Amino acid sequence: MALYAIGDIQGCHAEFCELLSLIGFSPACDRLWLVGDLVNRGPDSLAVLREVKALGPAATTVLGNHDLHLLTVAAGHRRAHRSDTLAPILEAPDRDELLHWLARRPLAVAEDDLLMVHAGVLPQWSVDDVLARAREVEEVLASDGAEDFLQALYGDRPEAWRDDLDGYDRLRIIVNVFTRMRFCTPEGRMDFREKRGAAFAPAGFAPWFAHDQRRTAGTRIVCGHWSTLALMLAPNVLMLDSGCVWGGALTALRLPDGRVWQVGSRAPVIPEPR
Ligand SMILES: [Mn+2]
DSSP, X not given: OOEEEEOOOTTOHHHHHHHHXXXXXXXTTOEEEEOSOOSSSSSOHXXXXXXXXXXXXXXXXXXXXXXXXXXXXXXXXXXXXXXOOOHHHHTOTTHHHHHHHXXXXXXXXXXXXXXXXXXXXXXXXXXXXXXXXXXXXXXXXXXXXXXXXXHTOOOSOSOBOOTTOOHHHHHHHHHHHHHTOOEEOTTOBEEOSOOSOGGGOOTTOEEGGGOTTOTTTTSEEEEOOOGGGOSEEETTEEEOOOXXXXXXXXXXXXXXXOOEEEXXXXXXXXXXXX
């Protein structure tokens, strides 16, 4: 029995299957953690969704920004972007089942000394804070209020967390932290414009994981989202987005020993913008 974490798949179904067979994954005795962004931009998001859903309790996936974009487009609140590859899901006979399943995935999961989110966590949040805030959003996504919430989901504001935020502002910033954040200030103000690597931090900002006083520093965080950082295996930050959809690779990491497997992307290399 082993636990494997896999980075952002984004519809790269062939690479996902190749990676599962490379690690010898067995749903009967192994477990899979997926860092989110199962869908979009890549060639076969529908097959990825069906495959991960069919793995049942053997696979745990957290929601990423592209997964939420799919839910929002499906609800009719946003138009698909030109580079989106979501149409086959929206037209699939099992679309409702797949979307219902996706909307009930968590935003954060913790087990032993591990914590998984798609993008990051604010420096001033403890592991308990992370889980409590994730549950707030998960409850709404699984409720009758989900459609209204998805309509109010998008936006960069508020840009800083406050404990007394409420309503959609509170839910929106929680989602932005878990699914979109790259750079923030020590107080937890976020920047969403810069998508390049750590060297491009806007003045006053640093990568979310680089702040000295970060309260989750003693926990191993499994995440993805920041493909311009490529694969980053710091002792307590395991960032697994190695840019498969951009021509990079899809990565699997075995926990707790840290052995890594990769399969090369079948997509052409796209240097930017991610
Ligand atoms: Mn992402």
